[in-house]
Amino acid sequence: MMKGLDELSVARIKSGLRTSLIGRHVVYYPIVGSTNDAAKKLAEEGAPEGTLVIADEQMAGRGRLGRRWLAPKGSSLLMSLLFRPPLAPHQAGRLTMICSLAIADAIEEVTGLRPGLKWPNDILLGGRKAGGILTELGTTGGRLDYAVVGVGLNVNLDVARLPEIAATATSLSRELGREVPRLELLWAILAGIEERYLRLRAGHSPHEEWAARLVTLHRQVRVTTPQGVLEGWAEGVDADGALILLLPDGRRERLLAGDVTLRTGPQFS
Numbered sequence: 001m002m003k004g005l006d007e008l009s010v011a012r013i014k015s016g017l018r019t020s021l022i023g024r025h026v027v028y029y030p031i032v033g034s035t036n037d038a039a040k041k042l043a044e045e046g047a048p049e050g051t052l053v054i055a056d057e058q059m060a061g062r063g064r065l066g067r068r069w070l071a072p073k074g075s076s077l078l079m080s081l082l083f084r085p086p087l088a089p090h091q092a093g094r095l096t097m098i099c100s101l102a103i104a105d106a107i108e109e110v111t112g113l114r115p116g117l118k119w120p121n122d123i124l125l126g127g128r129k130a131g132g133i134l135t136e137l138g139t140t141g142g143r144l145d146y147a148v149v150g151v152g153l154n155v156n157l158d159v160a161r162l163p164e165i166a167a168t169a170t171s172l173s174r175e176l177g178r179e180v181p182r183l184e185l186l187w188a189i190l191a192g193i194e195e196r197y198l199r200l201r202a203g204h205s206p207h208e209e210w211a212a213r214l215v216t217l218h219r220q221v222r223v224t225t226p227q228g229v230l231e232g233w234a235e236g237v238d239a240d241g242a243l244i245l246l247l248p249d250g251r252r253e254r255l256l257a258g259d260v261t262l263r264t265g266p267q268f269s
Helices: 010-015 035-044 094-112 172-176 182-201 207-214
Strands: 024-028 052-055 076-083 116-118 122-125 128-140 143-152 219-226 228-236 241-247 252-256 260-264
Touching: 010 024, 010 035, 024 035, 035 052, 035 076, 035 207, 076 182, 076 207, 094 116, 094 122, 094 128, 094 172, 094 182, 094 207, 116 207, 143 207, 207 219, 207 228, 228 252
Parallel strands: 024 052
Antiparallel strands: 052 076, 076 143, 116 122, 122 128, 128 143, 219 228, 219 260, 228 241, 241 252
């Protein structure tokens, strides 16, 4: 592992920040159960907006649907950000949009690689998963008190050593052929998130830009939901991030969550 630009600490993270809000309050753990759980606890205790919780290793990291997130120590960016946005709960998907766009732009800025985004929250490189986002909300009645956006990004992960994910996952270092400095990437991600978040607070919607980066759209897909499996044409996404699926019988389904497999030729993958 490269030294300096790959070692995380509060001081190192703050030394290169290009933000005024996002990441200005940092909580760093060498090891933690889950950065999202830690960030939600801090949110309930009144932590300021923009708080960054980041760890070198998670013991209970998870993705959507409670799946375990595998990331050996020091191999990835494992972090959560606290937002207190002027949004309704049903609009919180816009935070996932701005964070995924900022991550994609930062990867391209630092490495030259151009990621794709897969609905609803995956970062893809070469058709394989390089990262994911998990957004969790704190609400009172119908009011959004806070949102925590968790990010897991495979930076210098040797996926070949993890047989559970070797067939479907990748990392920046695998695609690039060399290691990537995590701090440089982190600073670029946080700067991009802040820029987009300030625009979001001012009323700008990230919907069109996000839709344009989704590799899921305008193709045949299979979507696995808690209610069953649907196949159809991924027609678009709405302003809150729901997938609009055109079914073979002409009906349209609006899906808020699900696992998508993309059709490649006659098969789904």
